[in-house]
Every structure is written in C-alpha cells, then in structure tokens.
Amino acid sequence: MMRGESLPRAAAPFLGFARLLRRHAFAVAPEQVTSFMQAVTLLGPRSMNDIREAALATLAPSPDRHDEFEAHFRGYFYGDAKPTVEGEEDDETRVKDDRGTREEEKQIARHEKGGELSSALEQLSSRDFRRGADDQFRRRLACALPARRSFRTAHTRSRGTLDLRRSLSEIVSADGDIPAPQLRRRQTVPRKLLLLIDVSGSMKQHTADYLKLAHAAVQGADRAEVFTFGTRLTRITSALRIRGREQALARAAGLVDDWDGGTRMGPTLLAFLSVPRFSAFARGACVVILSDGLERGDHSDLETAMRRFSARAFRLSLASPLAGDPRFRPATAALGAILPMLDDLVDGSSVGSLTDFILSLARPAPAASVIWKRVS
Incomplete structure (x- = not known):
C-alpha cells in the first residue's frame, strides 16, 4: 500500500479508511486503494455520499459484509461510536510477518484441560522446541506433491x-x-504447499509435532509456506528455512506470541486472505489446515474464509486430531458448514498419519463430504 508521507494531507483520511478495513479482514488490494482515491478526486467530492459511493464501488466489500462496511464508514468519517458487529471479537486480529519485530507483551500462563482449552480469549506465552523431524519425509516430499504445467x-x-x-x-x-x-x-513443477497451524490451547499437545513436520516440509519443498494462528496470524517460513532444526524451531518459537491461547479461527483465516501477498500463497496450492476446527460462537467468518480458500486452492484439507478417534463425526455446526468446501478431512493426531497424507496429495481422492457421508 502507498505510503502516507508521499501523499497530500487531504488524501490521508482516505488511505486511513482503507487501512481500517484491512485491519478488520476486508480484502483490499493496493490497486483498489488507488482507484478509491482517484474516484474521490473525480467526484469532487460534493458530499459524504459521494465518498461512500466511491468506496463501495472501488473497495468492493462482499454483500454479506455491507452492514459491517457501513458501520466502519460511519465510525471513521462521522465519528460514531466504534461499530459492534455480530461475531466480531473484542480484540482485532493481528497479522505478523516473520520479518517484523516482536511485540513485548505480558505472558500469561495457562492450565486447562479437555474441551475447556477452546476459548476466544487471547493468552500470550512462549514455547521451546528441541527435537528433530523426519528426514525421510523431507527427502520424499518434493517428488510427492502434485505437479502443474509451468x-x-x-x-x-x-x-x-x-x-x-x-x-x-x-x-x-x-x-x-x-x-x-x-x-x-x-x-x-510441484505445486505450492501451505500449512496453517493452529497454536491455540486446545491444540497444545500436538503443536510441537506440527512444528517439526513444518520444518521438514520447508526444508524438503522449495515452495512451502507456514503460518500459525490462534488469536493472531504469524508467518514463520523464514525461521523454518534455517537448516538446523533446534535453531529453526527456537527462532519460530520466538516469533509467535499467542501459544496456547484462545481461538479465533475464522477471523485469523480471513486476515490471511485480506493480505494480497499472503493470499497469493494459497492460489493453486495444496492448503493443509492443522486444527481441531473448534470455533466458539458464530462460525460465519470461518465459513466465509473456507469458501474463499476453496476457490483459490488446488486442494483444501483439514487435518484434525479429533479425527483419529473412530467415534469422531463432523457433527458440530462449524464442521458441518465447512465440510462441503473441504477436499479432505483427515486424521491429524500423529506425525505418521500426517506425513502419509501429505505424501499422498498427488493421488486423487473422493471429497470429504462424500467420505464422511459414507462413514455416518
């Protein structure tokens, strides 16, 4: 996005509004911001309605978010109270690239068990990883991924x-x-591999194994990308490119601020898609989300995010540790809503099952909804 200091002072409010929308997970590309400012210039503008119409035409919010867009517009330009949108969390989702600096915030210890670990509250903590990954998986991965014509x-x-x-x-x-x-x-050429790892409290028993697997994937595939999400979104690919496993995982552990915290799966995935550079990672890629899919409250954001991922990705998969239980069924409202959009819903309870699945991505398989309909 263009820098505010290179613009006239009169243009700063319009740039600030576009930044506000992006902070709230609206997909706004830099070209749209430029078009917005050009449209305002052409219109005059003679009234605030002209600015509103220009914003609607160029920033193009999706129909299901028009009410939220209107609330943000009035809050920003008219000074109304901060809009409260149904399903929106108190704290906005923060996106962190692994090239940025780490925010210094108080770490909160967490001691919970079972389903109580799924929460919408943000909890910050750190973690240390000292074990290696599977070398055989790393060697086989490049040849096992689906290929596309370059x-x-x-x-x-x-x-x-x-x-x-x-x-x-x-x-x-x-x-x-x-x-x-x-x-x-x-x-x-092999297709891109995108791993999105849930680091919330309900997944803390599996996070260490997932990070080891992610390090092996980045070392074995030239075009692998890894992000973590909980209450925040963090890109850790650069850290995992370090060849030494212990050093790479220690670096990744220092980048992520929301270990073992709450879960805002839908908003964090929408935040991923709202950043054009990140969204490009998913285009034509094999996207594997490592999460139990436990979304508290309204799951509309999660459904919207998965629909957009399905439209971009070559193959969209959810690896849930809950699926390792023979009694598991995708019966929750959130899983039921996103199941038709998934190509795979597989067992993510062990590194062995995950590596076998990732190495089989090039082989066609029935859609997840077909498989789980048979099981049910």
Whole structure:
C-alpha cells in the first residue's frame, strides 16, 4: 500500500479508511486503494455520499459484509461510536510477518484441560522446541506433491512443439540445410504447499509435532509456506528455512506470541486472505489446515474464509486430531458448514498419519463430504 508521507494531507483520511478495513479482514488490494482515491478526486467530492459511493464501488466489500462496511464508514468519517458487529471479537486480529519485530507483551500462563482449552480469549506465552523431524519425509516430499504445467519450457528430443526460433538458428548455422527440428516442452513443477497451524490451547499437545513436520516440509519443498494462528496470524517460513532444526524451531518459537491461547479461527483465516501477498500463497496450492476446527460462537467468518480458500486452492484439507478417534463425526455446526468446501478431512493426531497424507496429495481422492457421508 502507498505510503502516507508521499501523499497530500487531504488524501490521508482516505488511505486511513482503507487501512481500517484491512485491519478488520476486508480484502483490499493496493490497486483498489488507488482507484478509491482517484474516484474521490473525480467526484469532487460534493458530499459524504459521494465518498461512500466511491468506496463501495472501488473497495468492493462482499454483500454479506455491507452492514459491517457501513458501520466502519460511519465510525471513521462521522465519528460514531466504534461499530459492534455480530461475531466480531473484542480484540482485532493481528497479522505478523516473520520479518517484523516482536511485540513485548505480558505472558500469561495457562492450565486447562479437555474441551475447556477452546476459548476466544487471547493468552500470550512462549514455547521451546528441541527435537528433530523426519528426514525421510523431507527427502520424499518434493517428488510427492502434485505437479502443474509451468509456463517455462525446456528443450526435448521428442513429444514437444516446434521451437521455431531455435530451428531457424540451426538452419542458418547449417548454411540452409534442414537439420532435425528443435522441440520444446512445457516443464512441470510441484505445486505450492501451505500449512496453517493452529497454536491455540486446545491444540497444545500436538503443536510441537506440527512444528517439526513444518520444518521438514520447508526444508524438503522449495515452495512451502507456514503460518500459525490462534488469536493472531504469524508467518514463520523464514525461521523454518534455517537448516538446523533446534535453531529453526527456537527462532519460530520466538516469533509467535499467542501459544496456547484462545481461538479465533475464522477471523485469523480471513486476515490471511485480506493480505494480497499472503493470499497469493494459497492460489493453486495444496492448503493443509492443522486444527481441531473448534470455533466458539458464530462460525460465519470461518465459513466465509473456507469458501474463499476453496476457490483459490488446488486442494483444501483439514487435518484434525479429533479425527483419529473412530467415534469422531463432523457433527458440530462449524464442521458441518465447512465440510462441503473441504477436499479432505483427515486424521491429524500423529506425525505418521500426517506425513502419509501429505505424501499422498498427488493421488486423487473422493471429497470429504462424500467420505464422511459414507462413514455416518
């Protein structure tokens, strides 16, 4: 997004409104902000309604969030009380890239058991990881991921298309003789792998294993990305690129501020999608969400986020430790709402089951709703 100091003072409020929307998980790209300011310039504006219409036309909030957009518009430009939107948490979701600085906040110890670990309250703590990951998984991963055809081409001796430029060059080099035609074929490259790891309190028994798996994935795949989410969203890919496992996991542990805290799954996933650079990671990728899917309260944000992920991703999977129990059924309101959007709902209770699943992503499988309908 453009920097405020390079703009006229009169443009600052409009840039600030766009930033406000992004902080509340609206998908606003830099090009939309530029269009918004240009539209305001063209309109005059003669009234606040002109600014509102320009914002609606260029920032394009989804129909299901028009009421929330109106509340933020009135709160920002008219000075109304801070809008309260149904399903919105008291604290806005914070997005943290692993290139940023760590905020110094008080750490709160947490001692809970069972389902009580699922909470919407933010709790900050730290964690230390000292164990390794599976080297065999790391070696096999690059060849096991689904492949796609790249726009780049490579020289081939057969089953390709004519490379006219190279063929003409060969004819000139051979003084007009016609040698064997030169052929090119589009390359195939592995698809991106995106891991979204739930670090809330209800998942703390599995977080260490998930981080070890994530480190092996980043080391084994060239285009793997890893994020953690709980009450905040944190990108930890750069930390996991460190070859030494203990050092990498220690670095990742220092980046994440919301270990073992509450759960705001829907808002944090929407925050991920609202950042264009992050959202691009999911386009055409194998997206694996490592979470129990326990969403407190209204699950509309989670449903919206999963619908958007499904539209972007090549394959969308939810690995839940609860699915390791033979008695498990996706019977909660949240899981029932997102099940039709999932390609997979699999067992995430052990590293073994997760590695087997990730290494099988290239093989087709029935949709999650079909499989769990048979089980039920």
